[in-house]
Amino acid sequence: MSRPLLVEIAVCTYRRSSLSHTLASIAAIAVPEHAVLRIIVADNDVEESARDAVEAIRAKIVHQVIYLHCPAGNISIARNACLDRATGDYLAFVDDDELVTPGWLTALLATAKQTNAAAVLGPVSARYGKDAPAFMVEGDFHSTKPVFVNGEIKTGYTCNLLLDRNAEAFRDRRFDLALGRCGGEDTAFLADLHATGGKIAFADKALVIEPVAEERASIGWLAGRRFRSGQSHARVLRTTAAAPGLALQIVLAALKALVCFAVSLVLWFLPVDRWRYVLRGILHLGVVAGLLGVREAMHYGGPVPAARSNPHVA
Template sequence: MSRPLLIEIAVCTYRRSSLSDTLASIAAVAVPEQAALRIIVADNDIEESARGAIEAIRAQIAHQVIYLHCPAGNISIARNACLDQATGDYLAFVDDDELVTSGWLTALLATAKQTNAAAVLGPVSARYGKNAPAFMIDGDFHSTKPVLVNGEIKTGYTCNLLLDRNAEAFRGRRFDLALGRCGGEDTTFLADLHAAGGKIAFANKALVIEPVAEERASIGWLAGRRFRSGQTHARILHRTAVAPGLALEIVRAALKALVCFGACLAMWFLPVDRWRHALRGILHLGVIAGLLGVHEATHYGGPSPAARSTPDVA
């Protein structure tokens, strides 16, 4: 008999009380046929702050759980620790504030097999609290799906991702430590994987739920996120374009920003459309800033010591 397919689920965490709910949802996920699961939790805090949550829920999880302490405050350190620890056929990533649905993993795996993709993305559906602005709920500004460019997915995210560890484009790939405190490390990782010939597919039924924290339910938070996304896109352009091309990209981004802000003013009395165009314009401003060398703001932790991880397996 052939061995079971081993699928590992990685959760990188930093001082989030929601981790227990995330792990409980993973414990209840439907296991794909002829597959075995293993869960890897990478704690990116200086202290082992997630260990208590792991110990409390281990008895409720039928699958093996590996706890990695990989300080500190640099998400790329945690993601790379998961890459180093993984030995299975597939490695999935979800965030520590998300809830996976029962058929999530089965849908990701089915799409991976059908498409022979190196990476498969799933949708992230936001759940808003009662204090979220009406326009944000109506326009569903926090939900996540991949962007198609000429019918193709060229980059993505780690908040709902399955990687084929046997894919040639995956081999030797790492998350950039320079982006581990500002974000965008997942976008760059997947853009590089695609550039190396790795196909990125989308599994529409592989649903993950993200409750939107109150501090994120603001236009200010969304604006900061879009601006940073623009800066990340600029980093990718820097890798593929020479100076004359970068100058053209700045002009192009400036024109797009003007169009977006003009549409924002024209639709001022339609809140969803107004803010959608405004946020798109802010993204293009982020592209300009990135191309001009403006560094991204820090979003994760403090100074990052040399990467290290201490596994604890049960």
């Protein structure tokens, strides 16, 4: 008999009480035949604030659970610690405020096998609280799916991701520490993977659920997220286009923003459509800002520490 397929599931965390629920959902997934699971939790806090949640789930499940203490406040450090610790055939990433569904991993692996992709993305479905604005629930503004460009996925996210560790495009690839405090490190990682020949596929049945926290159920939060997404896209453009092309991209993004804002005024009395176009316009403004070199806001931790090659393992 061939050896079992080793699949590792990585959760990077920073002071989130929801981690316990995330780990419990992972513990309840269906395990594909001839597969062995290992869970890796990377704690990005200076204090070992996630240790208790890890120890609690470790005592309840048969899967191996590894705790990595890799401070502080730079998500790329935590992600890279997971990459360095992983030894399996596949490595999946989910966020510490998400719930995976029972068939999640099976669907990711099936798509990876069918497509021979270096990376597979799954959908993230938002679940709103009772106090969320009605138009936001109707428009489903917080859910996440990949963007297809001419039928191809050229970048993605880590909130629902499976990586083939044996793929040539994956080898020696790491998350950029310079992006670990502002975000967009996952966009850059997957864009680079695609640029070096790594195929990115989509598993539409590999569902992850994200409960939307009250503080995130606002236009202000969504606007900030869209603007940062635009800046992340601009970073990818800067690495692939020459100066004349970048100038054209700035003009096009600015025009798109103006069109979106104009359409939002026309649709002002239709809240879902209005805010959808406003947010799309803000995304294009983020592209303009990114192409002009506007620095991205810092969202994780304090000063960037030196990278740790051997985070504390337990």
